[in-house]
Amino acid sequence: MKASAPKPKWSDVSAMSSTTKSYWAQWDSLLIQDGVLCRKWENGRGDSCHLQMVVPKAKVPDVLQLYHSGCSGGHLGVKRTLLKIPERFYWVHCRDDVEEWCRKCKSCAAVKGPQIRSRGALKLYTHNVGALWERIAIDVAGPFRESESGNKYFMVVMDYFTKWPEVFAIPNQEASTVADKLVHEVFCRFGVPLEIHSDQGRKFESQIFQETCRVMGTHKTRTTSYHPQSDEMVERFNQTLERYLAKVVEKRQRD
Template sequence: MKASAPKPKWSDVSAMSSTTKSYWAQWDSLLIQDGVLCRKWENGRGDRCHLQMVVPKAKVPDVLQLYHSDCSGGHLEVKRTLLKIRERFYWVHCRDDVEDWCRKCTSCATVKGPQIRNRGELKLYNVGAPWERIAIDVAGPFPESESGNKYFMVAMDYFTKWPEVFAIPNQEASTVADKLVHEVFCPFGVPLEIHSDQGRNF
């Protein structure tokens, strides 16, 4: 390109790396300005064009450090870091490198915390008699019935697996408590334990 030579033939680059082939495919968008290899970039509408400096592979970490990790970078997310870099620079697999850099950034990982939260250990709860422990839950919303109910409240005994299901108009705490007292506790008695998902309705 410095010698203003024509585009090389495919046979000349077919045995070279994928990076070389990628630049070869973009030959018409490349030019040398002030001794620096640049790439012409146009937006999708074709009404905006600017030059991007082609970054050698050895200098990619320097650009990533400057545009993401340094004070001027601000540890932005992948999309915004990529937009900032593409305003001035280009290299093959730029997006992959930005995603990898942001994923491995210790400062970002410290702020975000682990992606998978630790959960409590699952345990087997044994019961030895009916009504020792019951489970309660609310399902819905479902299509409203003629009587105005849109939810089901389920109460089940752990020992006998006996379920009781009640239609309720909403899942407010007062509605759930009223149904529990009058339809569960009064007929069957108060259980020793009640197991729920600790939602606001309970």
């Protein structure tokens, strides 16, 4: 290809490996750009095309480390890892390599483990939601090991319509801290919702938080006593959040 030679004949590659044959079959989609072998890739609809870097076999572990085990990878599963890699890279047998890498990932194996049977079925808050950011759920997860920046908790805010989560690290779960973060980091960016749903934690039942909701014109609802499962959406997200935190936290658990 560097010599601008025509496509080799089948007789020239028939005795070679399956990888070579695969690239031979895709000859018309391959090109060299800035000295790098690339592949033209179109989406399923055929209305978009971009170049993928063809990865040498020796560099495949570097790509998998970046897209699965790295901080931006988040130790996501096979399906989501395969969704990200084609944006930039391509190599033959990509799916097989991703599946093997995820199966052998020690961090994933250590954290996932056997599923513990839940004590009660989680139930979704069933009031109708007709628009985004009309009704949100809020919860605080923790305490965790104190980080280098002095935070011990996570405040989780989720929209019932889109299921979009926002997560904020906070040093404590005092009502003033939660209310301040909610106003300055959530309301100022997304607007004030019509309703906020939470459990009956003291930080959400305090006069400070209730007054914040009154001033903002937001209706406050809460789960029934000893039944946090009625706030299923945010409780389930907390499980996901904690599972991925366990995969990316450093050994000293401070970062």
